[in-house]
Amino acid sequence: MIRTLHIPADSRRACATRMLPAAAAELSDAIGGGFLDEAFSCPTAGWGYCVYLDENRIHLPPNERLAVLAARLGWIEQVRDVNPRGDALITGIAAAGNDTDVPHTVLIAAWRATLLPQAPPTPGKNHP
Numbered sequence: 001m002i003r004t005l006h007i008p009a010d011s012r013r014a015c016a017t018r019m020l021p022a023a024a025a026e027l028s029d030a031i032g033g034g035f036l037d038e039a040f041s042c043p044t045a046g047w048g049y050c051v052y053l054d055e056n057r058i059h060l061p062p063n064e065r066l067a068v069l070a071a072r073l074g075w076i077e078q079v080r081d082v083n084p085r086g087d088a089l090i091t092g093i094a095a096a097g098n099d100t101d102v103p104h105t106v107l108i109a110a111w112r113a114t115l116l117p118q119a120p121p122t123p124g125k126n127h128p
Helices: 024-030 064-073 076-082 104-112
Strands: 002-007 016-020 036-042 049-054 088-093
Touching: 002 024, 002 064, 002 104, 016 024, 024 088, 049 076, 064 076, 064 104
Parallel strands: none
Antiparallel strands: 002 016, 002 088, 036 049, 049 088
């Protein structure tokens, strides 16, 4: 199980962290069940990330909250290049390409952008 950040395109639905199996089917189901598109990723040591969007997102509503988070994290060019529509799911990514827990840095940025209702717990022994 990995901790993910789910950012719905519909602003009436809350953003949330979710524990999901690190498997394509479960990750796909979390954003509506379509084919996953690894929209952009950066396997940076310590806080690599991967943003998944629905592969067939052209007719889905824009994801304004993903754009806000991207601006906070300096991902502006990456987001502009991928047409952020529909729900987004953010995971961490290991150097080998495996999905891992969403980086704490991303969760803090989401909280500061008021996408999450409370600050995420500091990673540690009781909070991976």
